[in-house]
Amino acid sequence: MEIKCHKVASGQASGPALVTKDAISFLGNVDAKTGMVVDPAHELFGQCIARKVLIFPGGKGSTVGSYVIYQLKKRDLAPVAMINIRSEPIVAIGAIISGIPLVDRVTEEILRVKNGTFVEVDADLGVIKISQSIAK
Amino acid sequence: MYLSREEEGIYQGEQGETLRRMMEILVALGDIYGAEKLVPVRSVQIAGVSYKNIGEAGLEWISDLQGKVMVPSILNPAGMDLCRWKEMGIGEEFARKQQQTIEAYRKLGVTIDCTCTPYQIYDGLAAKGDHLAWSESSAVSYANSVIGACTNREGGPSALAAALVGKTALYGYHLDENRLPTHLVEVRADLRGSDYGALGFLVGRIVKDGVPFFRLPGRRPAPDELKALGAAMAASGSVALYYVENVTPKPPGPWRVEEKIGFDRKEIDEVYAKYPGSGADVVALGCPHCSAEELEKIAGLLRGEKVQKELWVCTARKIADLHPHLVAAIEESGAQVFCDTCMVVSPATERFGKMMVNSGKALVYLPGLAGVQAGLGSLEECIDVALGGR
Numbered sequence: 453m454e455i456k457c458h459k460v461a462s463g464q465a466s467g468p469a470l471v472t473k474d475a476i477s478f479l480g481n482v483d484a485k486t487g488m489v490v491d492p493a494h495e496l497f498g499q500c501i502a503r504k505v506l507i508f509p510g511g512k513g514s515t516v517g518s519y520v521i522y523q524l525k526k527r528d529l530a531p532v533a534m535i536n537i538r539s540e541p542i543v544a545i546g547a548i549i550s551g552i553p554l555v556d557r558v559t560e561e562i563l564r565v566k567n568g569t570f571v572e573v574d575a576d577l578g579v580i581k582i583s584q585s586i587a588k
Numbered sequence: 589m590y591l592s593r594e595e596e597g598i599y600q601g602e603q604g605e606t607l608r609r610m611m612e613i614l615v616a617l618g619d620i621y622g623a624e625k626l627v628p629v630r631s632v633q634i635a636g637v638s639y640k641n642i643g644e645a646g647l648e649w650i651s652d653l654q655g656k657v658m659v660p661s662i663l664n665p666a667g668m669d670l671c672r673w674k675e676m677g678i679g680e681e682f683a684r685k686q687q688q689t690i691e692a693y694r695k696l697g698v699t700i701d702c703t704c705t706p707y708q709i710y711d712g713l714a715a716k717g718d719h720l721a722w723s724e725s726s727a728v729s730y731a732n733s734v735i736g737a738c739t740n741r742e743g744g745p746s747a748l749a750a751a752l753v754g755k756t757a758l759y760g761y762h763l764d765e766n767r768l769p770t771h772l773v774e775v776r777a778d779l780r781g782s783d784y785g786a787l788g789f790l791v792g793r794i795v796k797d798g799v800p801f802f803r804l805p806g807r808r809p810a811p812d813e814l815k816a817l818g819a820a821m822a823a824s825g826s827v828a829l830y831y832v833e834n835v836t837p838k839p840p841g842p843w844r845v846e847e848k849i850g851f852d853r854k855e856i857d858e859v860y861a862k863y864p865g866s867g868a869d870v871v872a873l874g875c876p877h878c879s880a881e882e883l884e885k886i887a888g889l890l891r892g893e894k895v896q897k898e899l900w901v902c903t904a905r906k907i908a909d910l911h912p913h914l915v916a917a918i919e920e921s922g923a924q925v926f927c928d929t930c931m932v933v934s935p936a937t938e939r940f941g942k943m944m945v946n947s948g949k950a951l952v953y954l955p956g957l958a959g960v961q962a963g964l965g966s967l968e969e970c971i972d973v974a975l976g977g978r
Binding site for chain 1 (some may be wrong): 616617645649678744
């Protein structure tokens with residue numbers, strides 16, 4: 453299925469989905485050296501975000517999180533694309549400076565995508581393609 | 589968001605990849621906050637300077653950028669005095685990375701002044717009604733409140749984007765509708781010096797990101813006292829704009845507050861009592877950076893004396909360079925005047941157990957950012973402690 457979205461950071465990418473209903477603070481929740489989610493309180497604890505299409509409601513926490521995203525990208529440990537319900541400045545700027553496609557303004561149904569589902573993000577056209585139905 | 593033809597061209601990459609991404613940052617922020625368009629800025633003050641904060645990733649990012657800033661742009665304090673870092677106890681490796689960060693900014697045309705008080709060293713950066721893109725929270729507060737200019741609190745990348753494009757997105761404190769008071773603060777005490785930091789420490793916690801309107805009886809606060817008030821509120825809360833009746837520029841229209849709060853002498857004194865300077869192994873002044881007037885006061889208090897504890901005095905290099913006799917008078921006592929940095933951003937602070945300060949802002953940040961306990965006192969009490977009294 454195809455979903456319309458709003459471009460925050462340009463580009464196109466595709467990969468397996470990694471989905472959480474928890475907001476992410478890249479400084480603190482994610483280890484910049486491994487791409488692992490290291491906060492035991494986070495729904496994705498123990499998962500690796502590297503090369504996934506990371507689907508989460510939005511960012512939170514310290515603005516240093518933008519640089520953590522850049523560091524992940526430099527080490528090839530960043531998500532290939534990110535999808536937010538609503539982007540905030542930390543993740544938006546992190547994605548832009550790192551060249552990671554980021555889109556937002558989709559409904560919460562996107563959080564029902566199953567982990568591992570193949571997802572394509574085209575930020576420039578404002579389209580997400582998902583190889584699964586997420587309708588109720 | 590509306591973009592002019594030229595702005596749209598930059599957004600599409602007609603002027604290179606760096607500017608394309610910088611414009612993408614401005615547009616993304618504009619979209620997030622509902623800005624209608626971009627607005628030219630008069631000056632930029634850039635965060636993301638201390639290597640302690642930005643790390644290798646931040647340094648790499650800044651080093652990879654191409655281009656030149658379009659408007660006068662200066663920097664936040666760095667993690668060390670760029671000349672006397674060894675005396676601060678900074679290691680070689682950190683110093684090398686910090687110098688590389690500074691050089692990366694210099695290459696982009698940024699003026700290498702590392703200070704949280706741009707308004708103390710240049711007249712031409714901000715005037716009433718100007719749009720700015722400043723970063724450091726106390727500088728933002730001073731620009732909005734005391735100068736009457738308009739700026740949001742920019743992060744490192746968004747400030748650099750504004751510098752390279754020469755514009756910022758028109759939202760937040762750039763719009764009159766967001767500049768109206770939300771809280772009325774009645775102060776029933778005659779305040780001086782560090783009392784303003786103590787008051788700001790209390791008010792920031794209550795009003796959070798609101799816009800307080802102060803009624804202060806008695807003597808008119810000096811610029812340095814307003815600097816201390818705003819700095820503390822921006823640290824204990826995230827206040828970026830405040831008013832003082834008959835002192836600062838007025839609110840841009842009729843207003844009605846949600847909440848009224850009052851403070852008397854007792855509440856101010858309780859802050860000092862809760863955070864005593866006793867047991868401090870170091871004293872640090874200059875958060876925000878000392879003005880020439882403050883250096884003069886400190887020099888006067890230290891005349892003919894010798895410090896028994898380390899005493900740091902932090903200021904902007906331009907101010908130290910303009911007043912070498914004051915620096916010499918202060919250092920005659922054994923105190924050290926450090927430029928380009930401060931006790932809050934420098935990792936040199938981490939080797940101490942407890943630091944005594946006269947700043948409500950440093951009081952908030954030292955435990956979390958440097959792992960150091962903090963005590964609050966007046967300027968005179970701080971000097972007393974440094975001289976071995978109490």
